[in-house]
Amino acid sequence: MTEQKLLIANRGEIACRVIRSAKALGIPTVAVYSEADAESQHVKAADEAFLIGPSKAAESYLDAEKVLRVAKENGVTLVHPGYGFLSENTDFSDACAAAGITFIGPTAEVIKAMGDKQRSRHLAIKAGVPVQPAAENVTAEDPEALINAARVVGYPLLVKASAGGGGIGLKPVHSPADLVEAVAATQRMAERAFGDGTVFLEKLIESARHIEVQVFGFGNGEAVHLFERDCSIQRRYQKVLEESPAPNVPSDVLAHMAEAAVNLAKLCRYDGAGTVEFLYDDKSKSYFFLEMNTRIQVEHPVTEAVTGVDLVEAQIRHALGEGVEAELTQQSIQRNGHAIEARLYAESPEKKFMPAPGLIEALEMPQVEGVRIDGGFVAGDRITPFYDPMIMKIIAHGKDRAEAVSRLQKALTELKISGLKTNRQFLLRVLAEPAYLEAKVHTRFIDEHSESLFAVAAEQPA
DSSP states (O other): OOOOOEEEOOOHHHHHHHHHHHHHTTOOEEEEEEGGGTTOHHHHHSSEEEEEEOSSGGGTTTOHHHHHHHHHHTTOOEEEOOSSTTTTOHHHHHHHHHTTOEESSSOHHHHHHHHSHHHHHHHHHHTTOOOOOEEEEEOTTSHHHHHHHHHHHOSSEEEEESSOOTTTTEEEEOSGGGHHHHHHHHHHHHHHHHSOOOEEEEEOOTTOEEEEEEEEEESSSOEEEEEEEEEEEEETTEEEEEEESOTTSOHHHHHHHHHHHHHHHHHTTOEEEEEEEEEEETTTTEEEEEEEEOSOOTTHHHHHHHHOOOHHHHHHHHHTTOOGGGTSOTTTOOOOSEEEEEEEESEEGGGTTEEOOEEOOEEEOOOOTTEEEEESOOTTOEEOTTSOOEEEEEEEEESSHHHHHHHHHHHHHHOEEESSOOSHHHHHHHHHOHHHHTTOOOTTHHHHTHHHHTSSOOOOOO
16 A cells, blocks of 8 residues: 655644644644744644745645645645635646645535535535525626616625635625625625626525534545534624534424435535535524535534544545445434534734734643644744634533533633733623523624623733
8 A cells, every 4th residue: 555645735723633633544744834834833743844935825825836846746645725725726636636646625526616606506406405596697787687686586685706705705785776886896806806706696594594514425426414513603704603513493404404415415426524504594494505615614623522523534534545434324423412612813803803913922721621622823823914813723512502601611711821812702702692592693693792792892912
């Protein structure tokens, strides 16, 4: 058998996370890093590490040619892209394949299909997955046709960029007066960000729940699910807290949602770990397809906590052809207890969650039963302005939701971090909000409870 070597085309906590699973499998690891990350923990954790460019992501982590050059020159056989950066880049996936290197993820064709929101809608429809009413390929250049299309969809609606993800390119519209400018703005933004200005309109569910199903496909038309995660607590379409099981959702609805996600994964012959995302309307008890993410998710530890499945290890072993499907059967996947993940950021919640980079002068991790911490920083490290300012993820597991909440609160309270602003106190306020404790969650939760959530000044540097 060929000796394996795995390169992580990423940084921070997810790079450290992948390295842990690779080392547990006895696979040597290769890190790549920018000038800003020369002393980073993922660089120190890997067996080998190589500088690939300046601090700007476009000149380092997003430069597929540089990453691939390191892989080819150092005997790399596997590349794990993590999330973000090159994780859904079809050119990079194809280049890895052309070089005889296994890209840990689905095929480039599946990535491309799911990366186009309109195309993914068509696949969802073919798989029998419910979708929202929509008007495709609209443009601000034809205002009359645009207004007529919007009338058919119905207000309120969402203007969505066909390309991209991560909440980028979404604009809610509540009346015809705002429609043309919203579409024009989204077209401009999408063209700049993704090189594709195609947009479409979709019916908007206000105060929806955001629920996603973790799937694992075997590339042969077979797939399984590992239950769902509720990711409704968000700011600017970015997730803040995630949990499993999704609270206060009928079990039959969750079962149908999981079945729909698996059907979609089977239809596109999905390969590896992926997530099918849905919007759920509490009022009608209906759910609708949102998108599919063709990579590991930031919140994957929530699923790992309740199922006991190491998703990253499964990704690597499946890529090596080790017959994971014989072990990862639907019957064998069981859920135990409740888990909640909080994302700790260097940011100022009271300033619209503006990033607050700086030096971590002191960092003392909490020691709480049932709590796991995925991080990529220690005291003395610096959160730079070049990348996402997430410091760590704190995952609490308990026998039920109340215990998971209590353990997460305890962990956040005991966490000692100084030298820079964080959202720690904000997270504690969300976890103490009566509506959250009653699981009355939805995507506008933070806006709806802003008075109490922002009543206390954000945590200041010590």
